[in-house]
Structure formats: C-alpha cells, structure tokens
C-alpha cells in the first residue's frame with residue numbers, strides 16, 4: 001500500500017491525432033512540491049488537467065488518496081473534487097467578475113453544504129486573512145484588486161474546499177516580479193501549516209529550483225527525467 005497522495009501511472013492524453021501526454025508516471029506525497037518542467041507544448045498543462053479530471057485521460061491511472069479516479073463516473077468524482085483544487089495562471093480568470101470576493105470564497109462552502117449564516121462569514125474572513133488579505137477586501141470585485149491580491153483571493157477560494165492537493169499551473173507567471181515572491185512565500189507557509197501536496201507547473205527555472213522538492217522534466221509529452 002503506497003502512502004502517496006497522488007500517483008500517476010502511464011497517463012496518456014490525446015487531442016484527436018495529437019498525443020499531448022505519452023505514458024507519464026510520477027507520484028507526490030502529502031506536504032511535497034513536485035514541479036513539472038519543460039518547454040512550451042510539452043504537455044504540462046494537459047497532465048495537470050488530466051490529474052484534476054477536468055479532461056479525462058485517454059488511458060492510464062490517476063490514484064488520489066488511494067482511489068483510482070479515471071474509472072469513476074462523474075457522480076462518484078464529485079465528492080472528491082474539492083480535495084484537489086486548481087490555481088491557474090490568470091488570477092482574474094478563476095473569479096467571476098460579477099461577484100464580490102466574499103461571495104467567491106463563500107461559494108465552495110455553500111455548494112459543499114458547509115455554509116451556515118452564523119459561522120460562514122467568519123470563515124470567509126479567516127480565509128482572506130490566511131492568504132494575507134484584509135477581510136475588508138471581501139467587499140470588492142476582482143477588478144478592484146491587483147493581480148497578486150486576486151491570486152491570493154483565488155487561493156482563499158481554493159482553501160475553502162479544504163483540499164489536500166493544489167495543482168498550481170503557472171500560478172505566479174502573470175504577476176509582477178515584485179509580488180511573485182510574496183505569493184510563493186504564502187504557498188510555502190500554507191504547505192507547512194496544512195501539509196498540502198503541490199503539483200507545480202512553472203517555466204521559470206529559478207523559481208522551480210527554489211520552490212520544488214523534486215522536478216519531473218518533460219519533452220514532447222514524455223518524462224525525460226525525475
């Protein structure tokens with residue numbers, strides 16, 4: 001019995017004739033950061049989407065917390081989805097422009113039946129505070145936040161689901177260099193506190209070296225080292 005949080009075995013993702021991910025395997029423990037590195041188009045994002053089951057792989061296995069996900073119908077996946085949360089490159093893209101930050105963070109609690117009108121607002125304030133945002137930011141809309149603040153709000157929303165795994169697809173690439181370190185430090189703190197596993201996609205070698213425990217190097221859909 002493996003104690004891996006995530007185990008990916010012989011993963012294949014095809015888009016029609018294109019094989020974007022070709023028998024990729026790796027594993028990730030709780031509290032660990034595994035980086036996927038490689039040139040543009042080598043299949044990093046396709047791997048991430050297949051791990052999250054946002055795109056169903058063509059073949060292979062994704063074992064998360066001991067359960068093989070690829071064979072599960074959507075209704076059986078649904079209760080597991082909160083435990084694996086994505087954070088994408090575009091901080092504004094993961095938050096609806098029409099909703100206040102407070103509502104965006106509250107939504108997972110409501111959808112997952114964990115909202116109460118007495119404790120819910122305090123939980124949202126606590127999550128905003130946890131990501132370094134003053135809870136008064138809850139009143140704002142995404143366009144009233146900087147890119148870094150918006151990415152923090154997106155992380156608060158992801159944390160509302162009480163995940164065990166964050167799939168971080170270029171989470172700081174669109175941010176000003178001056179705010180990148182702050183968001184990476186926040187992610188490192190959260191990992192220390194919560195024991196989260198991170199699948200981390202990033203094309204910045206210096207960031208990868210600094211942030212990742214292990215690196216899986218990809219080329220043309222395949223793992224070439226790691």
Ligand SMILES: Nc1ncnc2c1ncn2[C@@H]1O[C@H](COP(=O)(O)OP(=O)(O)OP(=O)(O)O)[C@@H](O)[C@H]1O
Pocket residue numbers: 015018019020038039040041042043044045046047203
């Ligand atoms: N929705 C899609 N339909 C068809 N082909 C796709 C699709 N998404 C990705 N691809 C192709 O799959 C391959 C891998 O793309 P992917 O985005 O996974 O790579 P990546 O390493 O994440 O690249 P980048 O760093 O540029 O995001 C590429 O050849 C790409 O053109």
